Amino acid sequence: MNKHEILKKYFGYDSFRESQETLIDSILAGRDTLGIMPTGAGKSLCYQIPALMMEGISLVVSPLISLMKDQVGSLNQAGIHAAYLNSSLTAAQYYKALSLAREGRYPIIYVAPERLVTDAFLDFALHVKIAMVAVDEAHCVSQWGQDFRPSYLKIMDFIDRLPNRPIISAFTATATQEVREDIIDILQLREPLVVTTGFNRGNLYFGVMAPKDRYQAVKNYLELHKSESGILYCLTRKTVEEVCSRLIQDGFSVTRYHAGLGDEERRRNQDDFIYDRVPIIVATNAFGMGIDKSNVRFVLHFGMPKNLEAYYQEAGRAGRDGEPAECILYYSGQDVITNQFFIDHNSDNQELDELTRAIVQERDRERLKKMTFYCFTNDCLRDYILRYFGEYGAGYCGNCSNCLTQFETVDVTESARALAGCVKASRQRYGTTVIVDTVHGANTAKIRSYRMDENPYYGRLAKTPVHRLRKVLNELQMKGYLTVTNDEYAIVKLTEKSAELLGPEGENGPQILMKLAKEKEPATAAGSSKKKRRGIAAFAGNGEFTEKEESLFEKLRALRAEIAREAQIPPYIVFSDKTLTHMCLVKPKTKAELLSVSGVGEFKYEKYGEQFLRCIAENMFT
Ligand code: ADP
Ligand code: MG
Numbered sequence: 001m002n003k004h005e006i007l008k009k010y011f012g013y014d015s016f017r018e019s020q021e022t023l024i025d026s027i028l029a030g031r032d033t034l035g036i037m038p039t040g041a042g043k044s045l046c047y048q049i050p051a052l053m054m055e056g057i058s059l060v061v062s063p064l065i066s067l068m069k070d071q072v073g074s075l076n077q078a079g080i081h082a083a084y085l086n087s088s089l090t091a092a093q094y095y096k097a098l099s100l101a102r103e104g105r106y107p108i109i110y111v112a113p114e115r116l117v118t119d120a121f122l123d124f125a126l127h128v129k130i131a132m133v134a135v136d137e138a139h140c141v142s143q144w145g146q147d148f149r150p151s152y153l154k155i156m157d158f159i160d161r162l163p164n165r166p167i168i169s170a171f172t173a174t175a176t177q178e179v180r181e182d183i184i185d186i187l188q189l190r191e192p193l194v195v196t197t198g199f200n201r202g203n204l205y206f207g208v209m210a211p212k213d214r215y216q217a218v219k220n221y222l223e224l225h226k227s228e229s230g231i232l233y234c235l236t237r238k239t240v241e242e243v244c245s246r247l248i249q250d251g252f253s254v255t256r257y258h259a260g261l262g263d264e265e266r267r268r269n270q271d272d273f274i275y276d277r278v279p280i281i282v283a284t285n286a287f288g289m290g291i292d293k294s295n296v297r298f299v300l301h302f303g304m305p306k307n308l309e310a311y312y313q314e315a316g317r318a319g320r321d322g323e324p325a326e327c328i329l330y331y332s333g334q335d336v337i338t339n340q341f342f343i344d345h346n347s348d349n350q351e352l353d354e355l356t357r358a359i360v361q362e363r364d365r366e367r368l369k370k371m372t373f374y375c376f377t378n379d380c381l382r383d384y385i386l387r388y389f390g391e392y393g394a395g396y397c398g399n400c401s402n403c404l405t406q407f408e409t410v411d412v413t414e415s416a417r418a419l420a421g422c423v424k425a426s427r428q429r430y431g432t433t434v435i436v437d438t439v440h441g442a443n444t445a446k447i448r449s450y451r452m453d454e455n456p457y458y459g460r461l462a463k464t465p466v467h468r469l470r471k472v473l474n475e476l477q478m479k480g481y482l483t484v485t486n487d488e489y490a491i492v493k494l495t496e497k498s499a500e501l502l503g504p505e506g507e508n509g510p511q512i513l514m515k516l517a518k519e520k521e522p523a524t525a526a527g528s529s530k531k532k533r534r535g536i537a538a539f540a541g542n543g544e545f546t547e548k549e550e551s552l553f554e555k556l557r558a559l560r561a562e563i564a565r566e567a568q569i570p571p572y573i574v575f576s577d578k579t580l581t582h583m584c585l586v587k588p589k590t591k592a593e594l595l596s597v598s599g600v601g602e603f604k605y606e607k608y609g610e611q612f613l614r615c616i617a618e619n620m621f622t
Helices: 003-011 020-028 043-053 065-077 091-102 119-125 150-161 177-186 214-224 237-249 263-274 308-315 334-344 354-376 381-388 413-425 432-440 445-449 466-478 498-502 547-567 577-586 591-595 602-620
Strands: 033-036 057-061 082-085 108-111 130-135 167-172 193-196 204-209 230-234 254-257 280-283 298-302 325-330 407-411 482-484 492-494 513-517
Touching: 003 020, 003 043, 003 602, 020 033, 020 043, 020 167, 020 193, 033 177, 043 057, 043 065, 043 108, 043 130, 043 167, 065 082, 065 108, 065 602, 082 091, 091 119, 119 150, 130 150, 150 177, 167 177, 204 381, 214 237, 214 298, 214 325, 230 237, 237 254, 237 280, 254 263, 263 280, 298 308, 308 325, 308 354, 308 381, 334 354, 354 381, 354 466, 413 432, 413 466, 413 482, 413 492, 413 498, 432 445, 432 466, 466 482, 466 513, 492 498, 547 577, 547 602, 577 591, 591 602
Parallel strands: 033 167, 033 193, 057 108, 057 130, 082 108, 130 167, 204 325, 230 280, 230 298, 254 280, 298 325
Antiparallel strands: 407 513, 482 492
């Protein structure tokens, strides 16, 4: 079978995506290959398809048991023999799997890196033909990455022991240069073909909001997205606990995940989420690595993560199936301070010498600043992210909260001068809240205790709302007229440029113009108010589901859940949301029509085809 036939027969897809074909051809030509593609781009097929075509066994190294289980489950569902070897197997299961492997039953075997150089595994590997070692999540070899795994360094020890060097392929979604170079060096890739695809994820909507009441905002969102599956990230374990119990009190079905829970509970909660038993998981950043769940419809951040790498990785867990999904960051000024604290007290860096630690901290602060500016910017959010990763965006994406907000350009010079003046008059000793409150003339205990009510700028702009003053202050930071210290106190300081604002009025000082949302902001809440219909665009232009199709979708989803429950696999492994959507549009009546649906391969047709055809017939044609 050729690669196109395999794609159709086993995976049920009609065509390869951008660069999948290049990567597959490179491997088949016997060349080491490195694929750098964003989450959901379809990296797995790039090594799975060559593995099925090459003579010999392909080993896939993967960092997590849950990932291996998921992938092997998917392959088995597609009718492909594959197995995993890791610590979740009993000794008896392990040796059974190895002996089947020896007989050549599995063209693809997933192995945990720490297994590779064990005697039992080496004994197996030395007696069969290993055609390829595919390293998934390859950034785990790099100390620069967030997910460094020392056991990944054993991959080379293993390969060195083999009588014939197999092809090595490596895949990751991490884009930075250091990580890329580390992968090539450490895995000793030989003149590899390196393919990097764009990092844009067109199906993801990006939003930033700074609501007064964060919890309420999140709650409103969840109310509008009942029955959809999503992740709510929080900065600390404590927040996870708080938000999770409030949501439960408010009647939502949610579970929680953070490193402070026992292994057993973490596994159970994660499974509840993956198997769609509980739609929402509230978690710290400990959650997510190894989650291949394709039907995550939203990722909300209750607080700003420490950098854009982390944000994009976490947000990127939404919409792996290519269907529209939303990523919304609910930001508050306090988040910066929390993150500064993490940077100053980062125990990961304990073993570093003082100089290196200082460099790392400086780098972390710089990244945090870029993350903060992501929350401040009024320009296209997607563009901001892509530029951060070294790509050029279009400047307007039409699918982020900024592109969907109507802005007007406003002269804020007066506010800017008052804010800078206030900072100077109070001798650069206070944080943003105090400065903004002073200029606004707030009558709070804090302001009085700092005697800011005696500051010459106190109440200077009493008519300008606090949120607007805050936006101006943010803008001044982005433009370099003011800065905020890189510590947990976040004190507003003057810069060299501040002098331009502090000169006497009317002198040729700068005019500060900024984009501000028009007062009645109809579209800012686009991500949360109007519920967008599934991404039919991919199949049928800009259509929307009719009511009947909508109800068919729910029926198909229920059928999928039932099948998944019986087979004890996650629902998205039976069929993805995208496949169900396509079914609703195609409304197949025959086997051939059902096989034309994206994601329906022959093997899956044999297993589930008739049940789905019946369900469609009952709901559409009677
Ligand atoms: P990655 O590892 O790059 O994050 P996956 O390999 O998990 O992505 O694939 C993401 C999703 O895209 C899966 O549901 C997969 O079946 C689907 N997919 C992969 N290749 C194609 C293709 N050529 N056409 C349609 N869907 C695809
Ligand atoms: Mg993957």
